[in-house]
Amino acid sequence: MQAPAVAAPGTAAPRQIGTAAPRQIGTAAPRQIGSAAPFVLSRPHGTVVAEGVDARFASAGEAAAALRAGSVAAVVGALPFAPDHHAALTAPVALRHQPDPVGDVTVALPPVRIAATLPTEDEHLDRVATALRQLRDPADDLAKVVLARALLLRADAPVDPASLLARLAGNDPSGNGFVVDLTAAGGPWTGRHLVGASPEVLVRRRGDLVTCHPLAGSAPRHPDPEVDRRTGRRLVASEKNLAEHAHVVDALRASLEPLCTDLDIPGSPTLTSTRQLWHLGTPISGRLRDRSVTALDLALAVHPTPAICGTPTAPARALIQELEGDRGFYAGAVGWADRDGDGEWMVTIRCAVLDADGTTLTTHAGGGIVAGSDPLDELAETTTKFGTVLEALGVRR
Ligand SMILES: C=C(O[C@H]1C=CC=C(C(=O)O)[C@@H]1O)C(=O)O
Numbered sequence: 001m002q003a004p005a006v007a008a009p010g011t012a013a014p015r016q017i018g019t020a021a022p023r024q025i026g027t028a029a030p031r032q033i034g035s036a037a038p039f040v041l042s043r044p045h046g047t048v049v050a051e052g053v054d055a056r057f058a059s060a061g062e063a064a065a066a067l068r069a070g071s072v073a074a075v076v077g078a079l080p081f082a083p084d085h086h087a088a089l090t091a092p093v094a095l096r097h098q099p100d101p102v103g104d105v106t107v108a109l110p111p112v113r114i115a116a117t118l119p120t121e122d123e124h125l126d127r128v129a130t131a132l133r134q135l136r137d138p139a140d141d142l143a144k145v146v147l148a149r150a151l152l153l154r155a156d157a158p159v160d161p162a163s164l165l166a167r168l169a170g171n172d173p174s175g176n177g178f179v180v181d182l183t184a185a186g187g188p189w190t191g192r193h194l195v196g197a198s199p200e201v202l203v204r205r206r207g208d209l210v211t212c213h214p215l216a217g218s219a220p221r222h223p224d225p226e227v228d229r230r231t232g233r234r235l236v237a238s239e240k241n242l243a244e245h246a247h248v249v250d251a252l253r254a255s256l257e258p259l260c261t262d263l264d265i266p267g268s269p270t271l272t273s274t275r276q277l278w279h280l281g282t283p284i285s286g287r288l289r290d291r292s293v294t295a296l297d298l299a300l301a302v303h304p305t306p307a308i309c310g311t312p313t314a315p316a317r318a319l320i321q322e323l324e325g326d327r328g329f330y331a332g333a334v335g336w337a338d339r340d341g342d343g344e345w346m347v348t349i350r351c352a353v354l355d356a357d358g359t360t361l362t363t364h365a366g367g368g369i370v371a372g373s374d375p376l377d378e379l380a381e382t383t384t385k386f387g388t389v390l391e392a393l394g395v396r397r
Pocket residue numbers: 146148200215216217218279306307308349350364365366367368385
């Protein structure tokens with residue numbers, strides 16, 4: 001596979017196109033844009049690379065409006081978990097499509113170790129117990145909430161975001177991977193990168209075809225093929241996991257019905273997998289009613305789904321805010337949309353934020369909690385999910 005065309009911080013971008021300073025669209029103060037390629041999304045069907053920054057946006061709404069109005073040719077970047085927080089969206093000077101995913105597991109990275117568990121495992125168990133009390137209270141509306149925890153990682157020397165992307169995409173069986181320069185979000189995000197390998201398609205638009213592939217419901221892979229197959233079979237029959245999954249499908253149906261005709265939503269999920277996990281997934285498709293609705297509009301319409309938030313959305317978000325605080329860009333969306341409205345947005349999971357100096361990373365992992373969840377199983381699930389980032393970084397556990 002090809003090496004990703006993304007420059008390391010402080011080095012030149014792969015192709016320097018245009019020398020004009022980026023335009024500011026929106027109300028936020030102008031911000032410094034780094035020299036790295038602002039965005040790369042590697043997928044099994046190809047890689048999208050943004051070159052340069054033509055414009056940046058104070059909010060996702062302004063970016064979506066500029067794209068619909070045709071005043072920018074494309075928008076790339078990251079949406080935060082909280083829809084009202086700053087996004088990291090830019091209009092690139094050029095958007096390049098490569099036919100293959102990127103990835104190279106031979107790329108060297110400095111040694112990385114786990115410096116802190118945020119919160120402690122006991123505190124995460126307490127949070128799950130708090131959520132369960134609410135979920136099991138017949139007087140409470142909450143039916144599902146996704147709770148996450150984080151690891152703080154330290155590297156002996158700066159980690160190059162492009163190298164980490166190469167390792168993540170190279171490790172992923174489908175070549176999934178992304179890197180986004182978060183500088184456009186301003187403030188503490190300046191110089192930081194969001195790097196990950198998400199298996200979950202929030203929404204994709206090609207012509208009038210809209211597709212989604214929500215994932216919810218998980219089980220760990222096993223090195224023994226027979227045990228592994230059995231684990232997968234058990235997952236598709238698990239009442240608790242099917243319930244967890246159904247919340248996501250129901251929410252997507254409700255969000256997409258006003259936007260699409262011919263919605264095709266299979267009645268039950270199928271198995272999908274990463275190196276670390278089995279997941280329940282439902283391939284959804286539909287035809288756009290209104291061709292002026294772009295892939296970014298669609299992402300904003302469906303985010304946050306109960307795959308990363310909960311049901312109903314408002315109390316789930318409130319509980320996440322109360323228990324975890326601000327998630328930043330974890331559990332948001334990363335992707336691109338062009339002037340034709342085409343594009344693709346992935347749910348921002350199995351990812352890490354790399355600090356501007358490249359030596360500190362924060363990675364999150366979460367899991368859906370429903371009334372039938374077991375706290376220790378939920379803790380173990382987050383540990384397994386950390387595997388995507390930790391294996392790419394070569395962290396020994
Ligand atoms: C929230 C995460 O995963 C989501 C995607 C797939 C399966 C999930 C689950 O089984 O809980 C989560 O909904 C994460 O990886 O941090």
